[in-house]
Amino acid sequence: MLAAMPPSPSIRPLGSAPPLRDRGDACPGALRLHAAADGLLARVRVPAGDLTVCQATALADAAEQLGDGFLSLTSRGNVELRGLPDGCAGRLAGLLGDAGLLPSARHERIRNILASPLAGLDRHTPADVRWWARRLDALLCASESATALSGRFLFVLDDGRGDVAALGGDVSLVAERGGTGEGTDGGGGTALLRVGDDPAALRIAGPDAPRAALAAAEAFLAAAEASGTGAWRVRELPAEHALTARHVAEALRATGITATHVPDGARTFTATTGATTAYADPSPAAGPTPTSPDSNPAAEPAPPYADSSAPGVVEGADGRHTLSVLAPLGRLSAAQWRLLTATAARHGSGELRLTPWRGVVLPGLPAAEAAGRLAALSAAGLITDPSSPWHRLGACTGRPGCAKSRTDVRADLAQAVAAGAPVPGGSPAPVPGAPVYWSGCERRCGHPHGTWVDVLATADGYQVSVVRPDASPATQETRPQ
Incomplete structure (x- = not known):
């Protein structure tokens, strides 16, 4: 059942006073690690989401050698490594620095540059x-x-x-x-x-x-x-x-x-x-x-550009094709990540692009190979079809990774998807085509922009509302995840 939700501290109503900041922000980076409930967390900025095969390999190495073996994609096209142990900062910095992912230690947290993922790629x-x-x-x-x-x-x-x-x-x-x-x-x-x-x-x-x-x-x-x-x-x-x-x-x-x-x-x-x-x-x-x-x-009249958020094969103007895949809830195993990296190296242009929809774009594949490579990525558990029930679904970290979360949001969402109801109390989403985002607390970390369906964990279960950019609550201010 849809329930009206009051404005939260994370979604600032129109006309409300801006916050007073008496300290610098605590946003994590690759050198400033954050202590989460499941260990230390590093956020590696990837300007425009662009990665070389060498850089992608270094991130997989860091996840396997230092972290929990997974990589998380953020709504800004960056990468998070979780489950890092105490005392790993120096080794992590060495791995990232050797791959060219830390061009400036003093600037690494401010390199937040988001770009159109399919720029220069579609027909x-x-x-x-x-x-x-x-x-x-x-x-x-x-x-x-x-x-x-x-x-x-x-x-x-x-x-x-x-x-x-x-x-x-x-x-x-x-x-x-x-x-x-x-x-x-x-x-x-x-x-x-x-x-x-x-x-x-x-x-x-x-x-x-x-x-x-x-x-x-x-x-x-x-x-x-x-x-x-x-x-x-x-x-x-x-x-x-x-x-x-x-x-x-x-x-x-x-x-x-x-x-x-x-x-x-x-x-x-x-x-x-x-x-x-x-x-x-x-x-x-x-x-x-x-x-x-x-x-x-x-x-001039607009040509039919490809939908940047949709997974699948994108035809290029040069006869080459691009693969676009999504990671379920933005989380990839190191094995899935290495498969993407190997595909880029052996069949593509040798680059990967991360998207704000928590996906990966692989440019430069021969047309004859694109469908087969996409099928291999699908078999590995990645989202390759826009009709997938996981398309346009997102969630914050939830428990056990975040101590502020009221529940294991991702496990709850997985059960809801299995039951065919990704929105509690009804399915499909109340706004057709709008992203659905599950949050474990009022901070709603990593939520979408524009119009989206808010599924919020409360002490009494999940409550659902629709957030629109032209109505209060309107200005969305949370820590990007």
Whole structure:
């Protein structure tokens, strides 16, 4: 039965006061380990979810040699290692460092860069934003001021299809039609930049996008210091110190980056499928208003982009195919992980991409091999079919890994799936197509963004509600898992 749920400390209602932070965030990293109920936990940042075979192998080695033999994928495309013993920090750092997963010890927790997983891969692909991600990561690791960012501050890079633009970025970039390319200068094209929930955006040249994103983050740090609130994220700034597109435009001018104000750019960032559409500022100060596809590439009709969250085979424009799989509840055994790594090395392009849907993308397979390799991954227990009952299902860690959880959430969910009712009191979900997320306490760690079905463990059992982005509770602030 659906029950109305009151706003929780983890989902902040509209109009409520932002929190006052009197300390730095305690978000775990690869070097700052967290003491969980099942041992130490390490969170390894993987900017844009990009892993080489060597790096993926190092993570499997760490899970087997130091952890509990499993790897957990997070809603930001990162990897968690659990069950680590006391005294393992040095050895873990050595394994990760040798694989190139720790380019800067001082910056490792702030390398939170989420990018469209299928960028450059599907048949009707828009811009490949991976260049942005690599350049932004290098700029972050070279920035002294960036070390002051919270481990929860998030950069989002959307390739124009709208798959990650609405996932709660503090600084978000959406590529407009024309692309960023793969050249050393970004290849051209334009991008829209947005900070937090400001409805306005800034149009900038594609090659300037990484520098602009860093400048926006530095503008946030200045606003946070002026506010005296110790804010960790853009949405936590009080109204009198709110960071807006116009404030960021001033910061960009100081760095020589030209930006055009787009007052209704928020419409670009709320799409979940299909291409984005840019809107020009009609005011004279903003420059000419695009009136045709030639002057505004984003105004062209949207091609049918692949659904980034759906598992299966994705056909590429170059005749190569991509495999997309999901891990049940984001948890993979080292054996499953090694199978993915071996598939990437022997049959693919030698890379793996982690997704915010707790999945893995393997690019570059010959068309003749794609179906067979997908079947092998399915046989290993990975989700390869969109019709799987595990598709769009998620859960927090629950017991025994988390002492704050009221129950073993994952075991309860597994029983519910076996019974054909992943939503207590009824199935399918109350909102068709919406993700369903089970939580062991009110923090709801790792919950989805947008509209989702909230299954919360209480002292009296599970209660179900629907969380929508346009209704209270609206602003979702939990620790990403």
